[in-house]
Amino acid sequence: MLKYLSLTAALLSRCELLPDDVVKAVSDIVGKRNVTTDLIDRISYSKSCSVDESGVPACIVTPRSADEVSRILKIANNNEIPIFVWGRGTAFVPLSVPENCILLDMANMNKMLKVDEETMSVTVDAGVVWAAVNSILRKRGFELPVQGGGALVSCTVGGSIASSAVPHGITGGGTTGDSVLNLEVVLPSGETLWTGSAANPSGTPFERYCFGPDLTGLFIGSCGAFGVITKATLKIEKIPDEEDFACYSFKNYEHAYKAALEIQKNRLARFLVLVQGSLPVKAEALMHIIVTSKEGETAKLLEEIRTICLAYGGVEEDTTGTRNYWRSHNVMYSWLRWEDPKEYYRRGDIPVFCPEASGFLTFSGLLKLTKLFWEYWSKLKNSKYSPILKGFDIYYSRNGGYLWIDILFSLLDPGALDFGLKVRSTLYEMLLSCGGAPATIGGGEHAKKIMSRLGAYYRVLKLIKRSLDPKNILNPGALGL
Ligand SMILES: Cc1cc2nc3c(=O)[nH]c(=O)nc-3n(C[C@H](O)[C@H](O)[C@H](O)COP(=O)(O)OP(=O)(O)OC[C@H]3O[C@@H](n4cnc5c(N)ncnc54)[C@H](O)[C@@H]3O)c2cc1C
Structure with a gap:
C-alpha cells in the first residue's frame, strides 16, 4: 500500500497543468467533452503496452477532424508545448510520451469513409481499428491484403502505419506500408497535405508513386515524428475463393x-x-x-x-x-x-512484462542469430529472475523473416525490470550484428541507440525533422531524432 501511495505522490509531483488560456483555446476547438485534465486520465495515458517509463501528459484531447488537429498543432507551436499522438498505445517499443504534453488521442477519428471499387481502395480515418475496417469490407466481398499489427481488434490504422507494424499475412501481402496508397497528414506546423495522386487538388487517392519522390513513405514507420496521419487510403482485394x-x-x-x-x-x-x-x-x-x-x-x-x-x-x-x-x-x-x-500469458497470478526484441533478417541472418540466441538463452534461463521464453517466432516476409523474441519476466520481482531491459539491449545488439532491421523503432534512448549507428541515414532524418518541426513540438524523441 505504502508503495502505491509513494508512487502516486511521485506522479502528482510530476504533473503540471497547462496555462488556462491554452486549455480553453483547445476546448474551444474540440468541445469541452473532448478534453480532460483529470489526473486519473493523464496517468492512464502514461502507460502503454511498453514496459518503459513514460511521461504524464498535462491534457488529453480527442480531436474529430484534421482541421481540429491542425488548429491544436498551431496552438502548440505558438506556446512551444509538446504534442504526442496516441493510437491505442499497443506498441511494445518505448513510446516516450513527453512530460506535460498535450496528448492527441485519435479515438474519435474512427470512420470508414469510402470504399472505391473502381480503384480497389478504402479510405479511412486514422483512428479506426483494423478489424472494424476488415469486417465491413468482408460484408461487401472485399478484404485488406494485410491487417496492421497483430492486435487487430485494438490497434489503429494510423498507429500501425506510423509504427510500420508487421502484419498478419505479411508473407503474401507484404508489410503494412505496402498496402498504403495515400495519406492525409497534418504537419507539425499545422499545414495539411495529401500524399501521392491525392496531392493533385483535382485528384483522388489511388496511386502512391507519382509527383516525384514517395512522400507517403516518409510517414510510414515515422512514429509520429514528421506529422499526424489523419486519413489513409489502403489497397483492398476480393476475398479469395x-x-x-x-x-x-x-x-x-x-x-x-x-x-x-x-x-x-x-x-x-x-x-x-x-x-x-x-x-x-x-x-x-x-x-x-x-x-x-x-x-x-x-x-x-x-x-x-x-x-x-x-x-x-x-x-x-x-x-x-x-x-x-x-x-x-x-x-x-x-x-x-x-x-x-x-x-x-499467465504465470500463476503474477503480472509479467515482455521487453520485446524484434526485426527483419535474411535467411542467413536468421540462421546466425538463432545459433547466437540459443547459446545466450542457455545461460539466461538460469538467471535468478526466472525468465520464461514464450516465443522465438519468425513471420516470413517476402525477402526474409521478421523475428520476434518474447521473453517474460515478473513485474513483482525487484530488479527484474532493469535486468529485462538489459536483456532487450543485448538482444538488439545481437540482432543488429546479424544484419537485422527492426520495423517499429519507438522513441527515447532505445530509439537513439538503434538509429544513431546509421550514419548519413540518421543525419538526413534529423535534417528532415528540423525543417518540418523546428521547435521539436511533435512526438519529440520519436525515432531518437
Ligand atoms: C496482443 C498484441 C499483439 C501485437 N502484435 C503485433 C504484431 O503482430 N506486429 C506488430 O508489428 N506489432 C504488434 N503489436 C504491437 C502494436 O499492436 C503495433 O505496433 C500497433 O500497430 C500500434 O498501433 P496503435 O494504434 O496502438 O499505436 P500506438 O501504440 O498508440 O502508437 C505507435 C506509434 O505511432 C504513433 N502514432 C499513433 N497514431 C498516429 C497517427 N495517427 N499519426 C502519426 N503517428 C501516430 C505514436 O505516437 C507512436 O509513436 C501487438 C500488440 C499487442 C498488444
Missing part, C-alpha cells in the same frame, strides 16, 4: 528454415509462421502455413508445400491451431502453440 491450412513439425530448426525459404521463393503461402521455444510437440520448430487462392488451386499449393516440407524432414501435424490463429481475432498467438488464449 479458397483458404486452407498446413502445419509441420521439424526435429531440426535449420531444416525448417530451408523448407520455409523454398516455400517463400515459390510464393506458395499467404502466411508462413515458424515458432520455436516451448512447443506442444517434441520438435525444434513448428511451422504454420496459411494458403489462399482462386477456386480449385489450394490443393495444388498444399501439395507443393507438402513435398518441400517432407523433403526437409517435416512431419504433418494437426491444423486446428493454425486455423484458429488465422481466423480468431483476439490474442491469437497462443494458437501457434495450440494453447487457449485465456491461460497463455
